[in-house]
Amino acid sequence: MSGEQEQRSRRIPEATVVRLPVYERILNDQLRAGVTTISSEHLATLARVSAAKVRKDLSLLGSFGTRGTGYDTEFLISQIDRALGVDRDWPVAVVGIGNLGRALVNSEGFSSRGFRVAALFDIDPSVIGEEVGPSSVVVKHIDELPESLAGSNCPAIGVVATPAPAAQMVTDALVSVGIPSILNFAPRVLTVPTDVLLRYVDLSIELQVMSFYQRLRSEEVEGPLPQLRAVGLTPGAELG
Amino acid sequence: MSGEQEQRSRRIPEATVVRLPVYERILNDQLRAGVTTISSEHLATLARVSAAKVRKDLSLLGSFGTRGTGYDTEFLISQIDRALGVDRDWPVAVVGIGNLGRALVNSEGFSSRGFRVAALFDIDPSVIGEEVGPSSVVVKHIDELPESLAGSNCPAIGVVATPAPAAQMVTDALVSVGIPSILNFAPRVLTVPTDVLLRYVDLSIELQVMSFYQRLRSEEVEGPLPQLRAVGLTPGAELG
DNA sequence: CCTTGTGAATCTATTCACAGCG
DNA sequence: CGCTGTGAATAGATTCACAAGG
Numbered sequence: 001m002s003g004e005q006e007q008r009s010r011r012i013p014e015a016t017v018v019r020l021p022v023y024e025r026i027l028n029d030q031l032r033a034g035v036t037t038i039s040s041e042h043l044a045t046l047a048r049v050s051a052a053k054v055r056k057d058l059s060l061l062g063s064f065g066t067r068g069t070g071y072d073t074e075f076l077i078s079q080i081d082r083a084l085g086v087d088r089d090w091p092v093a094v095v096g097i098g099n100l101g102r103a104l105v106n107s108e109g110f111s112s113r114g115f116r117v118a119a120l121f122d123i124d125p126s127v128i129g130e131e132v133g134p135s136s137v138v139v140k141h142i143d144e145l146p147e148s149l150a151g152s153n154c155p156a157i158g159v160v161a162t163p164a165p166a167a168q169m170v171t172d173a174l175v176s177v178g179i180p181s182i183l184n185f186a187p188r189v190l191t192v193p194t195d196v197l198l199r200y201v202d203l204s205i206e207l208q209v210m211s212f213y214q215r216l217r218s219e220e221v222e223g224p225l226p227q228l229r230a231v232g233l234t235p236g237a238e239l240g
Numbered sequence: 241m242s243g244e245q246e247q248r249s250r251r252i253p254e255a256t257v258v259r260l261p262v263y264e265r266i267l268n269d270q271l272r273a274g275v276t277t278i279s280s281e282h283l284a285t286l287a288r289v290s291a292a293k294v295r296k297d298l299s300l301l302g303s304f305g306t307r308g309t310g311y312d313t314e315f316l317i318s319q320i321d322r323a324l325g326v327d328r329d330w331p332v333a334v335v336g337i338g339n340l341g342r343a344l345v346n347s348e349g350f351s352s353r354g355f356r357v358a359a360l361f362d363i364d365p366s367v368i369g370e371e372v373g374p375s376s377v378v379v380k381h382i383d384e385l386p387e388s389l390a391g392s393n394c395p396a397i398g399v400v401a402t403p404a405p406a407a408q409m410v411t412d413a414l415v416s417v418g419i420p421s422i423l424n425f426a427p428r429v430l431t432v433p434t435d436v437l438l439r440y441v442d443l444s445i446e447l448q449v450m451s452f453y454q455r456l457r458s459e460e461v462e463g464p465l466p467q468l469r470a471v472g473l474t475p476g477a478e479l480g
Numbered sequence: 481c482c483t484t485g486t487g488a489a490t491c492t493a494t495t496c497a498c499a500g501c502g
Numbered sequence: 503c504g505c506t507g508t509g510a511a512t513a514g515a516t517t518c519a520c521a522a523g524g
Contacts, residue, residue, distance in 0.1 A: 014449075015515060021448040025427065039483065048429055051483095052517055059485050068482040068524045084448050085455030092447070099343035106339065108404065109427050109444020114451070157450055164348065180457070181450045187265060187349050189288055197453050201446050204349020206439055207332070208261040208324050209254075210397055210421045211354070213437050215325030217420070255493060279505065291505095292495055299507050307501045307506045 012083070016057045021113075022047050023054070024080045031073045039070035091118035091155040093179065095170045096162035097127050097139050100185055104159060105133035118155040121145050123166070142170070149177040157181045164188040252323070256297045261353075262287050263294070264320045271313045279310035331358035331395040333419065335410045336402035337367050337379050340425055344399060345373035358395040361385050363406070382410070389417040397421045404428040 026046045030038055040058070044051040058064060058071065061083050065071045081087045092115050094101050104110060105117055111134055120132055120139045130139050140148055149155065158174035160167050160182060167186035174182055181197040184190055187205075192198050266286045270278055280298070284291040298304060298311065301323050305311045321327050332355050334341050344350060345357055351374055360372055360379045370379050380388055389395065398414035400407050400422060407426035414422055421437040424430055427445075432438050 012452075013515065017449050017452050018445060020452070021442075021445045022429065026429065041483080046429065048431075050517070052519095053515090055484060056486080056516080063485070065484050066524065067484045067522075070483065083452065085451040086448060088451070088455065090447075090451050099339045099346065103339035103343055104443055107427075107443055109442070109447070113444055113448060115444075115447055156454060157447065181454050183446055183450055187347075189262065189266065189286065191288075197450065197457070199446055199450060201441065201443065202261075202349070203344055203347055203441065204353055204355075205258060205261045206423055206441050207330075207349070207355055207397065208326060208353060209257050210423060210437065210439060211325040211328070211330050212252075212257050212260070212323065214330075214396060214421050215328065217437070253493065280507095281505085290495070292497095293493095295506060296494080296508080303507070305506050308504050309502070310505070 010060055012060050016060055017084075019047070019049065019053075019057055020080050020084055023057070024077060024084070027073050027077045027080070031077065036073050037070050038073050038076070040065070042070070086114040088114060090115045090157060092116065092157045092159060093119040093121070093145075093149060093155040093174070094159040094161060095121045095142065095145070095174070096160065096166070096185075097122040097124075097130070097132055098161065101159070101161040102132060104161060104185075105137075111135070115157070118153070119145075119148055121148075142173070145173050146177055149174075149179070154178045157183060160184045160186050160190075162186055250300065252300050256300055257324075259287070259289065259293075259297055260320050260324055263297070264317060264324070267313050267317045267320070271317065276313050277310050278313050278316070280305070282310070326354040328354060330355045330397060332356065332397045332399060333359040333361070333385075333389060333395040333414070334399040334401060335361045335382065335385070335414070336400065336406070336425075337362040337364075337370070337372055338401065341399070341401040342372060344401065344425075345377075351375070355397070358393070359385075359388055361388075382413070385413050386417055389414075389419070394418045397423060400424045400426050400430075402426055 023043060026043060027038065030046070040051045040054040044054045047054070058076070061079050064076055064079055094105060094117065097120050101120070101122075105120070110117075117133050117135055117137045120137050121142045121144070122128060122139050123142045128139050128141050131137065132139055154177050156179070158179040158181070160170050160174070162170050164186045167184060167188045168190055171182060171184070171190050171192060175192055175196055180195070182190070182192065182199075184198065184200050185202070187202055190198060263283060266283060267278065270286070280291045280294040284294045287294065298316070301319050304316055304319055334345060334357065337360050341360070341362075345360070350357075357373050357375055357377045360377050361382045361384070362368060362379050363382045368379050368381050371377065372379055394417050396419070398419040398421070400410050400414070402410050404426045407424060407428045408430055411422060411424070411430050411432060415432055415436055420435070422430070422432065422439075424438065424440050425442070427442055430438060
């Protein structure tokens with residue numbers, strides 16, 4: 001065919017998307033250490049992936065490297081940030097202010113990557129009213145969620161950090177106010193409308209995957225250790 | 241039962257291993273609800289994956305189904321448990337008893353899936369000596385790790401739940417006592433010997449992946465193609 | 481020389497489609 | 503019949519290998 005159809009932004013595979021934050025973190029470390037230029041080989045060593053993978057990943061964002069030299073660290077960071085959308089403000093609502101919810105809100109990666117705690121909810125009276133996190137957001141009762149997040153107060157991302165039995169109900173509430181993306185930490189498969197983006201993080205699945213490989217290894221003496229990615233999370237974290 | 245060594249032919253892809261705990265959890269729910277037989281179609285619906293994927297996954301464990309009927313729920317659970325190795329005792333050491341470490345130790349999936357808290361470590365004097373988790377294990381100082389876990393006390397899995405700057409040091413200590421598998425929650429790429437199994441769980445990566453897809457979606461909406469599509473993730477998401 | 485960027489080849493995972501069996 | 507189990511086809515991701523360019 002004669003003309004190439006105008007491609008909307010180059011399609012980036014999910015496997016690449018998951019590695020981009022890792023590259024970004026390493027590049028920031030390197031920049032702070034005074035490394036202003038970095039080769040795919042060097043970045044690959046630090047991320048424990050192959051250099052070809054780094055080049056392929058980065059080439060999907062555009063041609064930012066200089067042949068014979070490498071990539072400009074600072075510029076590459078800015079391009080990855082732009083691709084990831086972390087140069088924007090991402091208000092996040094967290095439901096379930098137990099240890100997990102607190103860990104998330106207090107984590108380094110949260111505030112430093114453009115994510116902002118917009119609202120916190122729990123059902124436990126002893127937690128409601130408490131100020132949590134670096135930005136000291138007050139925990140509200142889950143019943144206040146609908147009115148609290150309605151309209152222009154609707155955050156971009158909802159985090160479900162409740163026990164499993166409450167997860168679907170909480171998710172329904174988040175969907176009702178119009179939240180377009182949900183990150184679920186509860187060990188349960190959730191149902192959402194097809195236009196809602198849903199991802200999972202499941203601590204116990206990771207432990208069970210480890211026990212699988214360890215059992216395998218102890219049974220197979222010659223065990224060819226599964227060469228797992230050094231980077232990122234479960235590729236199948238999208239069971240929803 | 242199972243005496244045969246079928247290493248080559250029965251190799252299970254990682255993508256399948258990650259789904260097995262999900263199937264197992266759903267099957268337990270179903271069994272508790274009185275469902276003693278289940279079809280691949282039904283299980284697939286509950287897990288939000290395709291029926292073909294369920295059948296392919298399960299067939300890798302063996303031929304446990306009955307044609308025309310489906311799978312016996314209880315038997316299937318036992319077979320998945322066996323494959324995952326969760327019918328064994330898995331002593332786990334957790335380093336870093338902040339919110340994340342506590343969330344893990346207290347999580348449902350931990351004790352209920354054969355994982356046992358063998359030891360807890362931190363560096364904060366205000367935490368050391370505290371009894372944490374359902375089994376009330378006393379937190380020890382990180383300096384006691386080497387002697388505490390030496391020899392026959394060496395756990396099967398080490399969990400790194402420290403801040404990023406401490407993660408590599410802690411990992412080195414865990415590797416030194418002979419721990420064969422490490423689950424890292426710190427936002428940092430770790431270096432381990434090739435015979436140590438290493439997996440990552442990174443909360444901030446998941447958030448950044450979400451912001452990537454959400455940004456993509458918001459840009460597509462303003463583009464010339466108003467076509468509604470479940471963005472990015474699930475191949476089976478369009479089942480709706 | 482260097483290192484990037486990328487088609488081609490390879491490896492891995494998913495889906496299709498139907499034979500085979502209860 | 504209905505449903506499993508599985509080769510064959512397809513889609514996706516990684517690695518290879520080298521041309522192109524500073």
